[in-house]
Amino acid sequence: MSEKKLLIVDGMALLFRGFFATSFTGNYMLNSKGVPRNGLFGFLNYFTDAIHTFDPSHVICCWDMGSKTFRNEMYDGYKANRSAAPEELIPQFDLAKEMVEAFQVPNIGVVGYEADDCIGTLAKQLQNEYQVIIVSGDQDLLQLVDEQIQVAIMKKGTGNYDVFSNDNFYEKKQLSPKQIIDLKGLMGDSADNYPGIKGVGEKTAIKLLKEFETIDRMLEERSSLTKGMQKKLEQYEEDLTISRKLAEILTEVPLDFSAETAVWKNDHDQIVRYLQEELEFHNTDRWLKKLSKELA
Template identity: 75%
Template structure:
């Protein structure tokens, strides 16, 4: 493969959830004649095709969660326990979104027991030594993966807006290194994933400590020079800190199979055109497909 291969790794979960919630608040679920809701799929297609148009990859792969339980639930009972079940209108759209990806001849990757994030991290770390990798997501947790040839494109409000983090601009944007993101989340916890960190330590304090000490380990080694209040917190919440660091770290050695050949982006979009029109009853698939053919 040439050095110019550019692999787009898509966070399918992020795109589908964003597509669903962007339209469902109005109660518009866009049912087809079979009564299947398609609003999430409509949004997913907007984001998926826009990411390909924007980043012009040679190869594309899409990653998914496989069920709600992962190794993190075994580490910590409360992990993500604060999240509601997906809305019933969204449930049939998960498999259909994967079918859309398959119709694009793009591989779907997911491994039971791991999150989509872990699959994304594994692929990025495997591929970046020889290829350029861009990850499209809405999930700031993935920023810890930024490295040479690994760019993280965070989706912003409005279609086609991305905040792209690279090895060159990361420190300027975050005042931390990518690896410090794990320790940042270890210290402050994560309310959306429902794990604790150190009670009473927010982002500001966590940032200050990491800028001073670089890592949690360095900070713990110099514990006696911290304020009495912080020493007390570290003793009281030692277990929470240990577990939060483990939960925050993306696992980059998921046992997955990936083939560059299968991920090569095929510019022949006739199969997907027919699938979107016939199976999903979208009246105008050209709204998504024409721009990809124009940009090829």
């Protein structure tokens, strides 16, 4: 295993999580210019905690670049059930990226692709040279777990992660990482608004994958299924096909990236200057203490 450790942060997940953790109170933490900062505050808590916890030598942050991607071209209804981002969150997107730049961490995003696809592409490109750790709240990313790729799912609170690796994956999920794609294909995803097979939940989907391993094999051997399931396949096979495609994270996004730009520098002076002067976060010790043991 490589001693070099590369942390890939799902910027969208951390910012949304930080925003909604505080917005329910109505406290958007406006600065002197009236700009909300509550999502940024939460992002900083999660971001610095991830660096403190996983002690990386390199750090990358990935973002969505607009609401439309190639998946919307594949399926009109993809994420169509999602409401627009709260107006208080909108100005915090660009500020979050600026803040990441102040940490001298590269922001990665490609128009037409989701952050997940950039994360998957980078993880697969770099897994031979680095121990890759992906931090997110999105369990879709579990399909990326591989040799030298771990996925740390954020749990309630700060500093609480469920870390998935090749060694513990089957014990935790009763499936292999690659089977997560077929699992979501069978179940669909109400959050992303794609259908799967109507009436098939997680328990049934896992049972089918344990028996057949893949959707392809299940379709080849459909005669061995119950009459009810055969009927469902006949009725929803088109939905199954598109759902499986939508569930799969693309790992060949056209991006040009050098890991040397991601070396974790931990420049306290630059970080403090940005947080205090640009964002008006004056009590920066809470974040710097988490970074104090890191590589200078």
